[in-house]
Amino acid sequence: MASAERKFPAPLPNPETKPFWEAAGEGRLLLKRCRSCGEVHYYPRAHCPFCGSGETEWQPASGGGTIYSYSVMRRAEVPYAIAYVTLDEGVTMMTNLVDCDLDAIRIGQRVRLVFKPTEGGPPVPTFTPDESRGIR
Amino acid sequence: MTISGKAYIAGIYEHPTRKADDKSLAQLHAEVAKGALEDAGLSKRDVDGYFCAGDAPGLGPLSLVDYMGLKVRHVDATETGGSSYVLHVGHAAEAIAAGKCSVALITLAGRPRAEGMATGTAPRNYGAAAPDVQFEYPFGPTVVNMYAMCAMRHMYEYGTTSQQLAWIKVAASHHAQHNPHALLRDVVTVEEVVASPMIADPLHRLDCCVITDGGGALVVVSLDVAKRLSRPRVKVRGAGEAPKHQMGGKVDLTYSGAVWSGPAAFGEAAVTPADIKYVSIYDSFTITVLMTLEDLGFCAKGQGGKFVADGNLISGTGKLPFNTDGGGLCNNHPANRGGMTKVIEAVRQLRGEAHPKVQVKNCGLALAHGTGGSLGTRHVSATLIMERE
Numbered sequence: 001m002a003s004a005e006r007k008f009p010a011p012l013p014n015p016e017t018k019p020f021w022e023a024a025g026e027g028r029l030l031l032k033r034c035r036s037c038g039e040v041h042y043y044p045r046a047h048c049p050f051c052g053s054g055e056t057e058w059q060p061a062s063g064g065g066t067i068y069s070y071s072v073m074r075r076a077e078v079p080y081a082i083a084y085v086t087l088d089e090g091v092t093m094m095t096n097l098v099d100c101d102l103d104a105i106r107i108g109q110r111v112r113l114v115f116k117p118t119e120g121g122p123p124v125p126t127f128t129p130d131e132s133r134g135i136r
Numbered sequence: 137m138t139i140s141g142k143a144y145i146a147g148i149y150e151h152p153t154r155k156a157d158d159k160s161l162a163q164l165h166a167e168v169a170k171g172a173l174e175d176a177g178l179s180k181r182d183v184d185g186y187f188c189a190g191d192a193p194g195l196g197p198l199s200l201v202d203y204m205g206l207k208v209r210h211v212d213a214t215e216t217g218g219s220s221y222v223l224h225v226g227h228a229a230e231a232i233a234a235g236k237c238s239v240a241l242i243t244l245a246g247r248p249r250a251e252g253m254a255t256g257t258a259p260r261n262y263g264a265a266a267p268d269v270q271f272e273y274p275f276g277p278t279v280v281n282m283y284a285m286c287a288m289r290h291m292y293e294y295g296t297t298s299q300q301l302a303w304i305k306v307a308a309s310h311h312a313q314h315n316p317h318a319l320l321r322d323v324v325t326v327e328e329v330v331a332s333p334m335i336a337d338p339l340h341r342l343d344c345c346v347i348t349d350g351g352g353a354l355v356v357v358s359l360d361v362a363k364r365l366s367r368p369r370v371k372v373r374g375a376g377e378a379p380k381h382q383m384g385g386k387v388d389l390t391y392s393g394a395v396w397s398g399p400a401a402f403g404e405a406a407v408t409p410a411d412i413k414y415v416s417i418y419d420s421f422t423i424t425v426l427m428t429l430e431d432l433g434f435c436a437k438g439q440g441g442k443f444v445a446d447g448n449l450i451s452g453t454g455k456l457p458f459n460t461d462g463g464g465l466c467n468n469h470p471a472n473r474g475g476m477t478k479v480i481e482a483v484r485q486l487r488g489e490a491h492p493k494v495q496v497k498n499c500g501l502a503l504a505h506g507t508g509g510s511l512g513t514r515h516v517s518a519t520l521i522m523e524r525e
Contacts, residue, residue, distance in 0.1 A: 011270035021270075042385035043271035049384035069292070069389055071284035071336045073276060075257045082281045084387050091385030094513075096275045107292045124274045 006080045006096070010121020016046050019058055021122040027115055029061040029125045031089055042091040063113035064088045065127060072102045081105055085127050099128045140404050143229035143240075144362035145370040145522065147176025147355030148480045150461075154319045154468060156247045156349035161193045162203045164245035164351050169204060172353035177365050178239060183355075185210040185237030187228055189220035191246045191351075191471040200243070210237040216377070216516035217508025218418065218473035220244075221354070223518035225479060226375025228356040238358040245351030246471020255347045255472050256280040257335065272513070279420070280344060281336035282512030286389040287423035288338055293390055293438065298338055300441030301422040302329035305342050305465050307449035308419065312462025314493040319346045320466040343422040345464035345474065352476040354483075368487040369525040373407070373501075376400025381514040392424075393517030394431035394505060401519035402433075407501060409433045412521075414485045414496045415456060416478035416504040419463045424507055425449075429456075432505065432519065451494040460485065460494035475506035479520065486524040500524050 013021040023030045032044035036053035047054050070083035081097040083105075097105055098116060111127035118124055149171030156164060165188070173179060186208045192200055197211040210231050216223055221244050228240035248255055256279040262269055290296045306326055312318040324342060332342040362369050378396035402408060409432060417425045426440035434456060435443035443456075451457035461467045461481040464474040482502040484490045501523050509515035 006276070008274045011274050012264040013270065014264065016267075017270060039384070043268060043382075045267060068387060069285040069289040071281040071288055071338075073257075073278065073281045073336045074334045075280075075336070076276070080276055082275055082277060082285065084285060084389070086387075092382075092387035093385065094272050094275055094277065107288065118274060126275075 006078045008116055008118040008124050010118040011124060013122065017044060020044050024115060024122045024125065029063060029113055030058045031061050031091060032056045033059045040089050040091055042093045061113070062088050064130065065111050067097070067105065067107050067109045067111060068092050069107060070097060070105055072105070083127070085111055096126045097128065098126045137233060138404055139226060139229035139233050139375060140373050141371055142233035143356050143358065143372045145225065145354060145372065145479070145483050146357045146362055146365050146367055147172040147178065148483045149175055150352045150468065150477060150480050151245070151350035151470065152317050153350045154317070154348040155249050157250045159247070161245055161247060162200065164247070165192065165200055165243045166204050168245060168351045168353035169241055169243050172241070172355045176355045176357070176367060178355060180204065180206060182239045183241045184208050185228060185231055185240035187212045187224040187240060187242040189213060189224070189244070190215040190217070191244055191473055208237065216518065218420065218475045219506030219508030219516050219518040220473065221475040222479055222504055222506035222520050223377050223516070225354065225356055225372060225520050226377065226518070229372045229375065232356065232358045238361050240356040242354040242356065243351065244353070244471060244473055244476040246473065247349040248472055249347055249349045256344060268513070277513065278336070279510060280339055282510040283421045283423055284336040284339045285512045286427065289389045290423065290427065291338060294441065296426065296441040298330045298340070299326050300445050301343055301426060302326040303444045303447065304419070304422040304425045304449065305329045307447060307454065308459050308463045308465040310450050311460045311494050312466035314491040315462045315467055318462040318467040319348055320462070339421055339423070345420050345469045346466065347472065348468050348470050350468060350470040352470060352480050354476070354479055370483050370486045371523045371525050372520070373523045374401040374403070374405030374521040376404070376519045377516060379514065379516045389512060391437070392427050392431050392507060392511055393515060394428050394519065397517040397519040398432040401521050405521040407521065411501055412503045413499045414460070414482065414502040415458045416482045416502070417458050418474050418478060418505055418507040419459055419465045420469070420474060420507065422465070424511060425458070427511070428505055428507065432503070451496055457494070457496050460490050460496070475508065475518065478504040478506055482522055486522055
């Protein structure tokens, strides 16, 4: 198991992303969906990166996903696993893999959402292996 | 409008220093500018276009034309990270073709070693206004682990191995042994690369480029100016540039922007990868080279590992000699921006002025490629094709 916990710097919300971080504070991960073309995107923004529409709305994520890629940063005070996780909603997000053996992480592994506190800011969405689901 | 045949690279200069404790940043810019102009047989009074990027101090071109005392009628400070200087050659050729200038000076300089910068292993915060920062910075994205995630996915999808990646470093080290200025001059083996300490899986220390101070400069001129100079003429045949990013969450780390910048440059030059005699490929990491070679069409997608293995990139023995100065992996990566030295070594090859031990025979057509930013998040690829006339 991982030993010491990495400290997460605080994200800095702005008017465009305030709802995302407020929801994070309540343990909910929000995505943005375009009302015009229907596409879900990440990271969230006011304007749809696919069709350019300004009509985007927040939608909750299920919290399940699959590891797309990862790397364990060995040259850090506390080694940590950065990753791209593909959510069940279809978007791939940058995150960390936590609460697990860093040497046992594999691409394709099922993961589930877990929020981690930050230093003086809202918590950030990270993921941990979902032992009940195995490798997809 | 095409730039093909409209501009020539007349002057090159690579600063010999790799650690510049006793020089200022502006001073380094002026030193490389002077070097490239002398190489071309021109003076600063001839310069009427100036190009620089994010490494420039202060207000970029405003600060540096002031410091160097340049009187120009065209400036361009397009910033695309380490690919900037490859891209600037194309932009300079466009400006020359449009009559905006006839002698364009491009400079790069930096002193990350002297400043003790944690170049590849510390996350960089580009400020709260950068739309991506709040969704990425808390997770510790560094230069190394972003490229490492590309390598990890490439290995997963195509079976690429650490040993195959190591061959890229081995080839670079074979070339660097002949470069008296190279930071790392020892020839290394595949075994030594994979046995070096892990930085961010699957990238080892020897999969990473060097951190160096110094810089370089280029002088790009019109045909009229090139005709009255005594140096061998290196013609700009084609240029392409393309950004690639996370595509709204449709992330695909298996390819780079070279899949777009390459065809644009090859199309403009009206040549194919099979025509190219020498390549300078941006080598921030071994994976950068492997993916770029695939994306430019030197081998099929996913076959990069097999292509680079067994010394295929070593000049004199391999089919596609690359980075004969030792590249960023062994020679020089000034200011953490390798694009400038990529163009410089390609011009040396085309002039026949590379080290005799690495000079490619009948090197008439060469390619330089830059990757700026981060392959794992957002980057700009720039491809340049040059010909000896």
